[in-house]
Amino acid sequence: MITHIVMWTLKDTAEGRDKAANAAEMKARLLALPAKLPLVLDMRVAEGQEIFAAVPATDLVLYTTFKTKEDLNAYAVDPLHLEVVEFVKKVVAERRVVDFES
Secondary structure (H helix, E strand, O other), X not given: OEEEEEEEEEOOEEOOEEHXXXXXXXXXXXXXXXXXXXXXXXXXXXXXXXXXXXXXXXXXXXXXEEOOHHHHHHHHHOHHHHHHHHHHHHHEEEEEEEEEEO
16 A cells, blocks of 8 residues: 655645635545546645644645556646646645655
């Protein structure tokens, strides 16, 4: 099992919206992916008040699991995922990622 965690700090404003609106939009777009990409075993997204302790400050956290490293690699280049990534790049100020085998 491969666990993929991404933590983002969002820009105060981007794409004509404030940070909270962009966080909600990111969360909705991300959570729509597992229904379309069966190689995603589990996906959870926490935002704002749901994040208890993150240093540096984090606005959104993605927790995803995959059966294999190859599945994670396929997810990374899937056009549906890349469509979400294009939006994310416009609204994110900082990104941190960790992947590990569990």
